[in-house]
Amino acid sequence: MKSQVLMKYCAVLLAGLILGSCAHVRAYQKSRINDSEMILANRKVEKNEINAQTYREGSSGANGGKTGGGCGCN
Amino acid sequence: MYLVLLHAFSQVSTKDTSTYKPKKLKLDEINLVSSYYNQTADKSAVMGGIPGPKGIGDVTDLANGVELTFVSWDGKHRKNSFTGSFGIDYHTAASQAFVDSNGHARNNGTRIYPTLDWTIENEKKGTEFGIGLYYSAEHNYYHSKGLNASFAKKTNNNGEFSLKVTGYFDQIKMIKPAEFERVDSVKNVAPTDSVVYITTASGRTEALIYNAGGLINNGRSNTLIPSKSRNTYTTSLSFSQVINQRMQGSIDMDLVYQNGYLGLPFHRVFFNNGKDTIENLPAQRFKVPIGLRLNYFLGDHFILRAYYRFYIDNWGLTSHTAELEVPVKITPFFSLSPFYRYYVQTAVNYFAGYEAHSSTDSYYTSNNALAAFKSSSFGLGLRLAPPKGVLIKNLSAVEIRYGHYTQTTDLVSDIISMNLKFK
Numbered sequence: 356m357k358s359q360v361l362m363k364y365c366a367v368l369l370a371g372l373i374l375g376s377c378a379h380v381r382a383y384q385k386s387r388i389n390d391s392e393m394i395l396a397n398r399k400v401e402k403n404e405i406n407a408q409t410y411r412e413g414s415s416g417a418n419g420g421k422t423g424g425g426c427g428c429n
Numbered sequence: 430m431y432l433v434l435l436h437a438f439s440q441v442s443t444k445d446t447s448t449y450k451p452k453k454l455k456l457d458e459i460n461l462v463s464s465y466y467n468q469t470a471d472k473s474a475v476m477g478g479i480p481g482p483k484g485i486g487d488v489t490d491l492a493n494g495v496e497l498t499f500v501s502w503d504g505k506h507r508k509n510s511f512t513g514s515f516g517i518d519y520h521t522a523a524s525q526a527f528v529d530s531n532g533h534a535r536n537n538g539t540r541i542y543p544t545l546d547w548t549i550e551n552e553k554k555g556t557e558f559g560i561g562l563y564y565s566a567e568h569n570y571y572h573s574k575g576l577n578a579s580f581a582k583k584t585n586n587n588g589e590f591s592l593k594v595t596g597y598f599d600q601i602k603m604i605k606p607a608e609f610e611r612v613d614s615v616k617n618v619a620p621t622d623s624v625v626y627i628t629t630a631s632g633r634t635e636a637l638i639y640n641a642g643g644l645i646n647n648g649r650s651n652t653l654i655p656s657k658s659r660n661t662y663t664t665s666l667s668f669s670q671v672i673n674q675r676m677q678g679s680i681d682m683d684l685v686y687q688n689g690y691l692g693l694p695f696h697r698v699f700f701n702n703g704k705d706t707i708e709n710l711p712a713q714r715f716k717v718p719i720g721l722r723l724n725y726f727l728g729d730h731f732i733l734r735a736y737y738r739f740y741i742d743n744w745g746l747t748s749h750t751a752e753l754e755v756p757v758k759i760t761p762f763f764s765l766s767p768f769y770r771y772y773v774q775t776a777v778n779y780f781a782g783y784e785a786h787s788s789t790d791s792y793y794t795s796n797n798a799l800a801a802f803k804s805s806s807f808g809l810g811l812r813l814a815p816p817k818g819v820l821i822k823n824l825s826a827v828e829i830r831y832g833h834y835t836q837t838t839d840l841v842s843d844i845i846s847m848n849l850k851f852k
Contacts, residue, residue: 378673380587387675387726391814391826392734392756392764395669395679395722400810400828400848403464403492407844411468411836413774413799414740414748416663416683417720423687424597424661425565425573 454501454511459851466490468842470797473524475606477697477705478783478795483527486840490520508550516542528695529607540567548579555583563597573599587671597661602654603694605707657690678723685716698795700788708794710779716742732756740774746799748774756812766810768832776801797838804840808832814850826850 380388387393397405397419405420416422470486472478494516501509518540526536548559563575575598581591662685669679689712696708718740725733738750754768777799779792786793813819814826828848835841 377586377588377670380671380674384674385671388671388677390726390732392732392758392766392812393677393724393726395677395724398810398828398830398848399460399462399496399850400830400846402462402494403466403490403846404830404832404844406492407466407468407490407834407842408772411798411834411840411842412748412772412804413746413777414716414718414738414742414750416685416716416718416740417681417738418718418736419681422595422661422663422665422683422685422718423714423716424599424659425563425575426567426571 451504452502454499454509456497457500457510457852458498460496461849461851462492462494462496462846464490464492464844464846466492466842466844468840470838470840472783472795472797472838473527474693474696474708474794474796474798475524475527477699478797479699480783483532484783485523487523488520488842490518492516492518505551506553508552510546510548510550512544512546514544516540527606528604534607538567540565542566557581571599571601573597589667589669591665591667593663593665593667595661595663595665599659599661599689600656601659601690601694602656604654605694606697608705609707659687659689659691661685661687675726676724678721681720681722683716683718685714685718687714687716688712692794696794696796698786698793699784700786701784702788703784704788706793708796709792710794711744711792714742714744716740730758732758742777744799745778746775748772754810756810762813762815764812766812766830768808768810770806772804774802797840800838802837804834804836806832806834823851824849825852
């Protein structure tokens with residue numbers, strides 16, 4: 356349990372450090388950022404896989420999928 | 430000579446043609462997504478978590494969906510996107526047969542789910558508004574209507590905030606296991622009608638109406654089956670940021686509130702005294718999942734896609750999800766993406782296994798989805814997106830993805846999915 360709390364706080368701290376150290380990136384420098392597989396979301400092909408997880412697991416959300424309701428799931 | 434010089438220096442006024450003209454609605458993209466899902470499991474919720482043949486939770490599901498996106502530009506140079514989708518799933522579920530206690534109930538069903546979305550984007554201001562509608566009819570017991578509204582705003586330094594509010598308003602038909610339906614004696618002489626719902630050996634749910642001791646209607650429609658509502662309200666907050674030329678990340682958080690009937694009427698619970706009942710869960714639930722994404726373009730051929738989610742709710746469940754996917758660009762137009770996902774959750778406060786609950790418990794469930802367990806899944810994705818299309822010009826991308834999933838509850842599943850993208 357303590358390791359889970361520690362993992363949670365480390366993840367949030369890491370996110371803050373990374374997002375706070377941003378470089379200014381111009382449009383012509385975004386060739387890699389704009390790659391279709393760099394998108395910050397699930398792929399469309401994952402949609403039904405995520406739906407299945409919603410039915411089989413007790414948690415959901417924060418991934419662009421359902422958070423509950425709209426289906427006979429949790 | 431004089432006339433030539435005059436002509437050379439003559440100026441003809443031309444009309445200014447740089448005025449922007451709106452662009453009509455046109456079909457921009459079509460996505461077809463299909464999946465086949467196969468699951469083997471034990472201790473199904475329909476049979477109260479009982480192990481063995483009666484607790485089999487084997488499932489197959491064939492899901493198909495089509496999504497069309499239309500785009501137009503209005504007089505103010507704003508991009509309007511209209512997206513309509515339609516999905517249809519067909520499933521078989523071994524546990525569904527045991528809604529009838531002898532295992533003769535219908536074990537298959539169909540779900541349809543259309544959606545409509547409209548977004549309007551102002552590139553100059555960096556803002557985007559959107560609204561959406563959703564409907565789902567699942568088999569014969571679940572109907573849902575949903576709507577959402579969203580707003581997004583880009584920052585000056587390659588960041589973006591977004592806010593989305595969503596509501597789902599569900600109706601669950603109270604189809605109970607057959608042994609829990611009230612059976613009136615045929616000798617009932619009450620003047621009012623009494624209604625009995627049964628799940629027959631043919632798998633049909635029927636409403637039998639008795640009056641003055643006699644059966645007056647064995648109507649085969651299920652319109653008399655009562656429903657209970659379940660409402661879900663979600664506020665989704667998101668922030669994404671380009672960190673450098675190779676890395677970008679995002680934070681997503683949902684605040685979810687549910688009220689109403691939050692169980693399912695055909696999930697049994699067996700008490701430690703041998704008696705069985707239907708699961709009973711609280712009428713409110715508050716959930717908070719927080720997700721972090723970080724994508725990094727490593728070298729020229731590798732991308733690291735990392736995802737972590739922490740989840741907590743007021744039913745006592747907490748979970749951690751960690752996933753890593755590594756697309757390998759074999760060529761600029763062909764990539765393979767192995768992935769691994771790890772998941773761990775604690776049980777909700779109201780869970781206990783087969784014959785582990787006490788009849789004095791206020792709330793109780795034996796649904797393994799709410800138990801404590803760990804799961805892992807791994808698989809491989811393939812993406813093909815050549816500039817001249819795959820086989821035909823308009824088929825701009827093909828993605829195929831396979832995943833294998835295991836839970837410590839003895840649930841094992843496989844899923845294979847395909848996405849065809851037409852531009």
